[in-house]
Amino acid sequence: MMGERTGVQEALFYEFSLERHVPAGHLVRAIDRFVDLSGIRAHLKPFYSETGRPSIDPELMIRMLLVGYCFGIRSERRLCEEVHLNLAYRWFCRLGLDGRVPDHSTFSKNRHGRFRDSDLLRHLFETVLQRCIGEGLVGGEGFAVDASLIKAEASRQKGVEGKAGLSPEAAGRAVEEYLAVLDDAAFGAATEVTPKFLSPADPAARWTGAHGGQAFFAYSTNYLIDVENAIIVDVEATTAIRQAEVLAAKRMIERSIDRFDLYPARLMGDSAYGSAEMLAWLVYEHGIEPHVPVFDKSERRDGTFSRADFTYDREADAYVCPAGKLLRQRQKLYRTPKPLVDEDGMMRYRASKLDCDACALKPRCCPTTPARKIPRSIHEGARDMARAIAGTDAYVTSRRQRKKVEMLFAHLKRILKLDRLRLRGPNGARDEFHLAATAQNLRKLAKLLPSAPQISPA
Structure with a gap:
C-alpha cells in the first residue's frame, strides 16, 4: 500500500545540530583533528592595519581553501557555492547554519597581497608537516x-x-x-x-x-x-x-x-639526479648515500670499446686498456703546463700514440684517432659509490620505495x-603546489591515524 503524507504542517520551532548531521566517517572530520590554525593570526598581524573595518577572517579563507584542495574543487567560485550548500563543509569552516560565505574575489585579493607577502601557505604546509613529525610518521x-x-x-x-x-x-x-x-x-x-x-x-x-x-x-x-x-x-x-x-x-x-x-x-x-655534481654534493657535502642510477653516456654503440672496458688504477692514477697499456693524464711535457681539469670538471687520460700504433686492438679501440682518450670526472669517486650501491639488495628495495x-x-x-x-606566474604555481601538498599530508594523517570510534551513551 502506497503511503501518503497528510496534514503536513511546518513546525514553529526547529532544533537543528550541525554537529549531528556531519557523518562520523566524513573526511572533513578526519582532517579537522590535524588542522591547527591558531598561529596564523600572529603570523599575519604585521600585514593588517590597526584601523578600519574588520577583514574577512583569514582562518575561514584557509579552511575553505583546504576544502577545495582536499576535495578537488578547482574553481574558487564553485568552492564558495559548495561551502554555502554543503553542511559538512560549513561545519569544517566553522560557519554554522547562517554564517555568510565570503565572495570568491576575496581569495584573489588576499592571495596577491597578505598571503604571499607573509608566505602564509608555506607556513601552513610546514605546520602540517610538523604535526606529521610529531606523530612519528616521518622517520x-x-x-x-x-x-x-x-x-x-x-x-x-x-x-x-x-x-x-x-x-x-x-x-x-x-x-x-x-x-x-x-x-x-x-x-x-x-x-x-x-x-x-x-x-x-x-x-x-x-x-x-x-x-x-x-x-x-x-x-x-x-x-x-x-x-x-x-x-x-x-x-x-x-x-x-x-x-x-x-x-x-x-x-x-x-x-x-x-x-x-x-x-x-x-x-x-631517477637518473635525472645522477649527474656527477649531484652525486658528489650528496656524498661529500652531506654524507647521504645516493640510491640513484648514474647519469652516464659513455657507452659506445659503434662496436668499439667503451669506458667500462678500461680499468682505473687508483694508486697509479691511470687507466689500463684491454691490451694492458696505461692511459695517463699527461704523456708530454710542456714548457707551460696545461691544466689537468677543464671547465666542465673533466680530466682526460691519454694513451701513448706509439702504444696505439703497434696495438692489434686499435680497430676496436680508436680506429679514427691516433690514440685513445678517456674522460674522467673529478667527482668519479661519488659515481663509483653510486654504482657500487646499485649492485646491492638495499638498492632494489629503494627502487621499489x-x-x-x-x-x-x-x-x-x-x-x-x-x-x-x-593561477599564473611562479608565485601562483608555488601557491597551488603548497596547498596541494598540504592537502595530501592532511589526507595521509587522516588515513594513518584514524579517530577512535565514538560510543554513544547507553
Whole structure:
C-alpha cells in the first residue's frame, strides 16, 4: 500500500545540530583533528592595519581553501557555492547554519597581497608537516625526490617565438613575476637555452614536449618525501627543465635539515639526479648515500670499446686498456703546463700514440684517432659509490620505495584534479603546489591515524 503524507504542517520551532548531521566517517572530520590554525593570526598581524573595518577572517579563507584542495574543487567560485550548500563543509569552516560565505574575489585579493607577502601557505604546509613529525610518521631514514610536469594556465596556440621575446607592451602580474625570476637558478637562470616559444600570458612557464605528445607550457612540482609513510617533507616549484629540478632537490634537502633537523641516510631518485655534481654534493657535502642510477653516456654503440672496458688504477692514477697499456693524464711535457681539469670538471687520460700504433686492438679501440682518450670526472669517486650501491639488495628495495613519490603525483592529478594550474606566474604555481601538498599530508594523517570510534551513551 502506497503511503501518503497528510496534514503536513511546518513546525514553529526547529532544533537543528550541525554537529549531528556531519557523518562520523566524513573526511572533513578526519582532517579537522590535524588542522591547527591558531598561529596564523600572529603570523599575519604585521600585514593588517590597526584601523578600519574588520577583514574577512583569514582562518575561514584557509579552511575553505583546504576544502577545495582536499576535495578537488578547482574553481574558487564553485568552492564558495559548495561551502554555502554543503553542511559538512560549513561545519569544517566553522560557519554554522547562517554564517555568510565570503565572495570568491576575496581569495584573489588576499592571495596577491597578505598571503604571499607573509608566505602564509608555506607556513601552513610546514605546520602540517610538523604535526606529521610529531606523530612519528616521518622517520628521516630514506628520502625520495622527483618532479612532475603540471600544465600552466597558458594557451599553446598563443605562444610567441622565444627568440623574439616579449613585446615591450607586455604587462601584467605574471610578466612582472617572470622578470623578477630571470636571475633565479630555478627559473630564468636554470639554462642559457632560449625556449622555442614564450607565453605572453605566463612567460615563466616553460615550453616542453617531455610527455612525447603535443608540446605545452608547464611548471614542475618537485616533491621530497619520506618513504616510510610517503609524507611530503618539502615541495618546490621550478621551471620545467632538468637543471632546475636538480637545484630544487638540493634546496629541499638543505631546508629539511635546517628547519626540521631531518638528516636522511639515503636519497632515492631517477637518473635525472645522477649527474656527477649531484652525486658528489650528496656524498661529500652531506654524507647521504645516493640510491640513484648514474647519469652516464659513455657507452659506445659503434662496436668499439667503451669506458667500462678500461680499468682505473687508483694508486697509479691511470687507466689500463684491454691490451694492458696505461692511459695517463699527461704523456708530454710542456714548457707551460696545461691544466689537468677543464671547465666542465673533466680530466682526460691519454694513451701513448706509439702504444696505439703497434696495438692489434686499435680497430676496436680508436680506429679514427691516433690514440685513445678517456674522460674522467673529478667527482668519479661519488659515481663509483653510486654504482657500487646499485649492485646491492638495499638498492632494489629503494627502487621499489621510490615509486611512492610517483603515486603521490598520480594522486595529485587524478584525485585532487591538479593536472593543470589555475593561477599564473611562479608565485601562483608555488601557491597551488603548497596547498596541494598540504592537502595530501592532511589526507595521509587522516588515513594513518584514524579517530577512535565514538560510543554513544547507553
